[in-house]
Amino acid sequence: MRIPAQIIRLFAGLLLAMLIGWWSDHLILVPAIFLLAYLARQIYNAIRLQQWLHSRVTDPPENLGLWSGMYDRIVTLQKQHAEQDQQYQSDIDNFKGMVDAFPDAIMVIDGQDNILCVNKPAVNLFRLKTSSDQDQAVSSLFTDTAFSDWLSDQDRMQSKLEIPCPGNEEISLQISAVRFRNNQRLLILRDITDVQNLDRMRRDLVANVSHELRTPLTVLLGYLEVLEIQPDKQDPKAIKRMYKQARQMQALVEDLLELSSLQESTNQGSTSDVDVPAMLAQLEEQALEIGQADHKLRFDIQPGLHMWGVEADLTSAFQNLIVNAIRYSPEQGSIDVAWQETKTSLVFSVKDNGVGIPSRDIPRITERFYRVGSDRNRQTGGTGLGLAIVKHVLNSHDARLEITSELGEGSEFRCIFPLSRKA
Numbered sequence: 001m002r003i004p005a006q007i008i009r010l011f012a013g014l015l016l017a018m019l020i021g022w023w024s025d026h027l028i029l030v031p032a033i034f035l036l037a038y039l040a041r042q043i044y045n046a047i048r049l050q051q052w053l054h055s056r057v058t059d060p061p062e063n064l065g066l067w068s069g070m071y072d073r074i075v076t077l078q079k080q081h082a083e084q085d086q087q088y089q090s091d092i093d094n095f096k097g098m099v100d101a102f103p104d105a106i107m108v109i110d111g112q113d114n115i116l117c118v119n120k121p122a123v124n125l126f127r128l129k130t131s132s133d134q135d136q137a138v139s140s141l142f143t144d145t146a147f148s149d150w151l152s153d154q155d156r157m158q159s160k161l162e163i164p165c166p167g168n169e170e171i172s173l174q175i176s177a178v179r180f181r182n183n184q185r186l187l188i189l190r191d192i193t194d195v196q197n198l199d200r201m202r203r204d205l206v207a208n209v210s211h212e213l214r215t216p217l218t219v220l221l222g223y224l225e226v227l228e229i230q231p232d233k234q235d236p237k238a239i240k241r242m243y244k245q246a247r248q249m250q251a252l253v254e255d256l257l258e259l260s261s262l263q264e265s266t267n268q269g270s271t272s273d274v275d276v277p278a279m280l281a282q283l284e285e286q287a288l289e290i291g292q293a294d295h296k297l298r299f300d301i302q303p304g305l306h307m308w309g310v311e312a313d314l315t316s317a318f319q320n321l322i323v324n325a326i327r328y329s330p331e332q333g334s335i336d337v338a339w340q341e342t343k344t345s346l347v348f349s350v351k352d353n354g355v356g357i358p359s360r361d362i363p364r365i366t367e368r369f370y371r372v373g374s375d376r377n378r379q380t381g382g383t384g385l386g387l388a389i390v391k392h393v394l395n396s397h398d399a400r401l402e403i404t405s406e407l408g409e410g411s412e413f414r415c416i417f418p419l420s421r422k423a
Contacts, residue, residue: 010038104190111183113138113151122189125165138187141166151177154185162192172196216249273423274311276339276348277301280318284337287322295326296334305341306423309397317393320386321350321413328411329354346417353410362403366391390415397421 014031021030045067052061053074060071099106105122109115114137118128126141139148143166150161154177165171172193178186220242284299307314325335329352336351357365366387387401390413394401398418405411 013038104188107138107187107189109138109185109187115141116184125171125189125191127167147175150175154179165191216246220246271308271310273306274309274314275306276314277303277305279311279315280337280339283315283319283322286319287326287335294332295329296332298334298336300336300338300340302340305339305346307346307417307421308423309421313393313396317390317415318348320390321348321415324386325350325352325354325411325413328352341419341422345419346422348415348417349412351410351412356407356409357403357405357411358407359405362405365403366401 013034017031017034018027021027024030048061049067049070052071060075100120102119103121105125106119107115107122108117118126122128138151142148142163144163146163147161150159153159158177161175163173163175165173170193171191174190174192176188176190178188180186224242280299280301284297287297322335322337329335333353336349338347338349338351340347391401394415398421400416402414402416403411404414
């Protein structure tokens with residue numbers, strides 16, 4: 001076992017003091033003075049150590065011997081501790097950043113159901129402003145008794161709860177609870193509004209398609225039953241009506257397929273230089289054939305104004321708007337179609353003096369199968385999907401649809417494309 005150098009020096013000094021005391025006939029006094037001086041030195045160094053530890057000075061005071069090694073060891077431990085603190089803080093920051101980046105709102109509650117911590121989505125969801133807002137009972141956020149009943153049952157069973165978001169009934173939340181250390185629970189709150197909306201849209205689509213097909217199928221089956229009973233009896237009017245109803249179903253299926261294709265991707269087909277004036281010239285010829293009641297069609301097309309886009313999709317959107325104007329305009333009604341460049345955009349517009357649209361219906365007019373009036377689309381031969389197709393085409397071309405209308409005075413539909421689309 002190696003004896004520390006400081007002990008060797010202490011005994012060496014004590015031995016020297018004893019020799020001096022023996023030589024001077026003060027064998028007790030001299031060693032005692034030496035030990036007292038040594039003790040005073042250690043007390044002085046201990047005081048200096050205490051002062052240094054309580055100060056903000058990083059460099060240790062100069063010293064020799066045992067105290068020098070002690071200071072060096074303390075400095076080394078301080079550096080290691082600082083490095084560990086820095087690593088721990090980095091791990092905490094990384095974990096907090098990961099939790100804040102989690103799309104779902106997260107809450108940690110204790111055994112008394114008080115909120116211990118939340119992530120950023122939860123702060124935004126419940127509009128928490130300060131730490132005092134977070135340090136509260138979770139029941140103060142969820143006043144619905146369904147939540148408290150559900151939370152109390154989570155000790156016996158694991159289930160999920162779907163309730164409206166407190167303070168915002170338009171948001172639907174799905175809440176699940178996970179128990180972990182120290183009798184704490186982790187609440188995960190997921191916004192399922194979009195999922196519920198998609199499910200509602202799916203149900204509405206099935207109901208609307210069934211409703212749209214029921215009438216033409218009823219007509220077809222009725223006439224077919226008559227023909228089955230009396231095969232020799234052929235009524236031209238009946239055949240014409242069956243043909244009309246069959247075409248109505250065919251148009252509905254085609255529009256559904258086109259809308260489905262547009263929804264699958266925002267880039268159906270390759271983008272190219274679309275000769276819009278040439279396209280509208282063809283649509284004008286088709287519109288003249290459709291307008292059997294001598295509608296007054298006026299096309300104001302800026303020559304040479306091309307744009308980048310998917311020609312098939314743009315043709316479908318523009319055709320839908322023109323055909324709608326013809327269908328909902330009275331005999332001798334005027335329809336103005338324009339394609340012009342403005343200072344800020346490219347604008348395709350269709351204006352008519354038809355039946356018009358109530359202001360309350362304009363925000364929803366682009367929804368699939370949305371009815372402005374009872375059986376309005378069926379009476380005019382429409383499928384109720386035309387404006388939904390227009391909306392999706394414009395979205396895929398960075399454009400927007402503006403609608404202005406007055407009941408009984410007519411409507412104007414304007415497709416606004418950014419100038420960056422100009423070819």
